[in-house]
Structures are given as C-alpha cells and as structure tokens.
Amino acid sequence: MAEKINFQESLAKIIDPKQALSTGSLPAFSNMTPEDQARFEMVWPALEVDRRRKIVTALVELTEDNISLDFTSAFFFLVKDEDAQVRGKAIEGLWEDESRDWLNKLLELVAKDPDSTVREKAALGLSNFAYLAETGKINDRWIKKLREGLFEQLNAKDTYVSRRSLEALGYFGTDDRVIRAIQDAYNSDDDLVKASALKAMGRSINKRWIPEIGKELTSTEPSLRYEAATAAGEMSADELTQPVIRLVEDHDREVVLAAIWALGQIGGPESSRTLKALANSDDEALANAANEALTELSFANNPLNVMNNR
Numbered sequence: 001m002a003e004k005i006n007f008q009e010s011l012a013k014i015i016d017p018k019q020a021l022s023t024g025s026l027p028a029f030s031n032m033t034p035e036d037q038a039r040f041e042m043v044w045p046a047l048e049v050d051r052r053r054k055i056v057t058a059l060v061e062l063t064e065d066n067i068s069l070d071f072t073s074a075f076f077f078l079v080k081d082e083d084a085q086v087r088g089k090a091i092e093g094l095w096e097d098e099s100r101d102w103l104n105k106l107l108e109l110v111a112k113d114p115d116s117t118v119r120e121k122a123a124l125g126l127s128n129f130a131y132l133a134e135t136g137k138i139n140d141r142w143i144k145k146l147r148e149g150l151f152e153q154l155n156a157k158d159t160y161v162s163r164r165s166l167e168a169l170g171y172f173g174t175d176d177r178v179i180r181a182i183q184d185a186y187n188s189d190d191d192l193v194k195a196s197a198l199k200a201m202g203r204s205i206n207k208r209w210i211p212e213i214g215k216e217l218t219s220t221e222p223s224l225r226y227e228a229a230t231a232a233g234e235m236s237a238d239e240l241t242q243p244v245i246r247l248v249e250d251h252d253r254e255v256v257l258a259a260i261w262a263l264g265q266i267g268g269p270e271s272s273r274t275l276k277a278l279a280n281s282d283d284e285a286l287a288n289a290a291n292e293a294l295t296e297l298s299f300a301n302n303p304l305n306v307m308n309n310r
Contacts, residue, residue, distance in 0.1 A: 006028050007028045007029075007032070007036050007039075009025070009028075010025035010026065010028035010029065011028075011039060011040065011043060013025045014026075014043075014047065014051070014055060015043050015046075015047070017048065017051065021051065021054050021055065021058065023058050023061075023062060026055070026058055026059060026062060027062065027066075027069055029059070029071060029074050030068075030069040030070050030071055031070050031073075032073055032074065037073050037074075037077070040074065040077070041077055044077070044078075044081075045082075049083050049086075052081065052083060052086050053083065053085050053086055053089070056075075056078055056081075056086050056089040056090055056093070057089055059071045059074065059075070059093060060089055060092050060093045063093060071093060072094065072097060074093075075090040075091075075093040075094045076090075076094070076101075076102075076105070078090035078093075079091060079094075079105065079109065084113075084114075084115035084117060084118050087109075087113065087115070087118045088115075088117055088118050088121050091106075091109070091118070091121045091122060091125055092121065094125070095125065095128070096128075098128075098129075098132060098137075100142060102125075103126075103129050103138075103142065103146065106122045106125045106126050106129070107122075107126070107145065107146070107149040109122035110122035110123050110126060110149065110153055110161065110165070111149065111152065111153070116158040116160065116161065117160075119153075119156075119158060119161045120158070120160040120161050120164055123150075123153060123161050123164035123165050123168060124164050124168075126146065126149070126150060126164075126165070126168045127164070127167060127168040127171070129146055129168075130146060130147075130150070130168040130169065130170075130171040130172065131171050131203075133146060133147075133171065133172070134171040134172070147169070147172055147175075150165045150168050150169050151165075151169070151177065151181075153165035154166060154169075154181055159190070159192070159193065163185075163192065163193060163196040164196070166181055166182065166185055166196050166197065166200050167196050167199045167200050167203065169181060169182075169200060170182065170199060170200030170201065170202070170203030170204045171203050171204070172204075173200070173201075173203065173204020173205060173206040174204070174206060178200075178204070179206070179208075181200075182197050182200045182201060182204070182209075183197075185197035185200070186198070186201075186212060191221050191223060191224060192223070194216075194224060195223045195224055195226075195227045196227075198212070198213065198216055198224065198227035198228055198230075198231050199227050199230070199231065201213055201231050202227070202230055202231025202232070202233070202234030202235060203234060205234065205235055207235070207237075209231070209235075210235070210237055210239055210240065213228050213231045213232055213235070213237065213240065214228075214232075214239070214240050214243060215228075216228035217229065217232070217240065217243040217244065217246075217247065218243065222250075222252040222254070222255055225247060225250065225252070225255045225258075226252070226254050226255045226258045229244055229247055229255060229258040229259045229261075229262045230258050230261070230262060232244050232262050232266065233258075233261055233262030233263070233264070233265035233266060234265065236265050236266050236267065237266060238266055238267070238268055240266070241263075241266055241268060241270050241271060242270070244259050244262050244263060244266065244271075245259070245263065245270060245271070245274050247259035248260060248263075248274060248278065256286070257285075257286075257289050260275065260278060260286070260289045260290055260293050261289065261292075261293055263275055263293055263297075264292070264293025264294065264295075264296035264297045265293075265296065265300075267297050267300055271297065272294070272297060275290045275293050275294045275297065276290075276294065278290035279291050279294060
C-alpha cells in the first residue's frame with residue numbers, strides 16, 4: 001500500500017507546475033505496475049514540454065547512477081512523445097535494452113521518425129544490436145531484418161543517419177555489400193563520411209583494411225587519426241604498433257587517448273613499454289588512461305582468460 005501512495009505522491013509532484021522537479025520522487029516510476037503505467041501515460045501529455053524534457057533527462061541520469069532502477073516501460077512510452085528531444089532522450093535511456101521489441105522499434109524510428117537527430121540516435125542504438133548479431137546473440141531472422149533496415153538507410157538524405165548506419169553495418173564486415181559500402185565511404189571527399197568508414201573498418205575485424213587504417217594514422221585531419229587509432233585497436237593490429245605509438249605524442253588530446261586505448265588492445269612488448277612509461281606521467285588523465293590500457297593488456301595476456309578477444 002505504501003508503494004502505491006509513494007507513486008501517487010510522486011505523480012502529483014511532477015504534475016504540479018508550481019513544484020520544483022525533485023529527482024527524489026522519480027524512482028517511483030521504476031518497474032511500474034500496468035495500472036501505474038496507465039496513470040503515468042494519462043497525465044504525461046498535459047505536462048509542459050520543458051518539464052517533460054527535464055523529467056526524461058533526470059530519468060536517464062538516474063539509470064546511469066543506480067542500476068537497480070528500471071524505467072524501461074516509461075522510456076518505451078516516451079519514444080512516442082511529440083517532442084523530439086524527449087524521444088531522443090528516451091532512446092538513450094533504453095541503450096542497454098536487448099529485447100526484440102526494442103530492436104523492432106529502433107528500426108521503425110530510424111526509418112520513419114520526422115526528426116533527424118532522433119533517427120541518428122536510433123541508428124546508433126542499432127549498432128548495439130549489430131554487435132549482438134556479430135557475437136551470435138541474435139537469430140538469423142532478426143539479423144536479416146536488422147541488416148536490411150540498415151542498408152535502407154545508407155542512402156538516407158540525412159548524412160548523419162547514413163553514417164551511423166554504415167558504422168553499424170561494420171559489424172557485418174565480411175558481407176560483400178558492406179565491404180563495397182565501406183570502400184565507397186572511404187573514397188568520399190567528406191572527412192566525416194571517411195571517419196565513419198574507418199569506424200566501420202575497425203568493427204569489421206577484416207584485415208583487408210589494414211593499409212587504409214595505417215595510412216590514416218598519419219592523416220592531417222585529427223578526426224581521421226582518432227578513428228584510425230581506434231580501428232587499429234579494434235583489430236588488435238600489431239602491424240600498426242609503431243605508428244600508433246607515435247600518436248601518443250600527437251598534439252590532439254583525443255587522438256592521444258585513442259592511441260593509448262589502442263595499445264592496450266594491440267598488446268606486445270612495445271605497447272607495454274610505452275604504456276608503462278605513460279602510467280608514470282604527471283598528467284593524471286594520461287596516466288589513468290595508460291593504467292586502464294595496461295589492465296586490458298594484462299587481462300588479454302592472462303592464460304586463464306578463456307574469453308576470445310575481438
């Protein structure tokens with residue numbers, strides 16, 4: 001009974017525009033009963049758009065801080081909100097949902113949502129499912145539906161949607177159509193499209209892309225060096241150890257951090273020596289990144305570790 005009163009009180013607080021929004025009342029919307037879900041859905045549309053945005057943002061932040069909270073049913077409803085910002089935030093809230101219902105909804109959103117940012121976020125969400133497919137956690141029927149849905153978006157008018165779709169397709173990197181799509185994107189004059197091609201190359205774990213990745217490690221464009229370093233790490237490309245090591249002295253901070261992460265994935269004596277030196281850096285962020293990479297490297301080299309490394 002107390003739980004029901006708590007829900008009613010919390011609902012009353014978010015409805016009342018005179019009351020400041022308190023995150024302390026929002027956990028009441030976790031694991032809602034069907035009856036409470038119906039009440040929540042009934043009052044939600046009447047809230048001012050700014051309040052709806054603040055609430056959904058707070059719900060997302062709460063799930064990040066407290067894994068025991070589950071706002072799945074609320075987020076599923078909120079992806080239908082009339083406001084694009086609310087829908088986009090709700091997608092973020094469902095980031096770890098691996099249900100086929102959510103996969104189906106993402107395919108619908110990426111194809112039909114009227115807002116380009118929402119469609120882009122949906123495509124980013126589909127990357128998670130593409131990874132699950134690549135690791136054998138989705139059956140063939142759903143894999144086909146996912147792959148075809150992503151291919152349909154490669155020619156989307158919105159470049160961001162097509163780029164994110166290509167990045168997701170990278171997980172299907174042995175598919176001839178995917179290889180052609182990556183090559184076409186890499187040949188683009190648009191550096192953003194080219195960056196997405198590099199991300200897809202890394203996700204593909206297809207060694208055919210080693211020359212292209214190696215070339216972009218010395219690109220004049222920081223975003224391409226960043227994606228190339230990340231791709232080298234994804235592939236554990238020991239052939240690229242030396243050029244990745246050189247990037248730890250790059251003038252771009254993000255590139256340096258990507259290179260450090262990559263060395264932890266690539267491994268080997270040279271990577272280890274470089275990371276150990278960086279772990280003693282006076283720069284706290286670099287030292288922390290190097291220590292994390294060394295932990296990854298140690299885990300990968302542990303003979304008791306039976307997990308396959310990507």
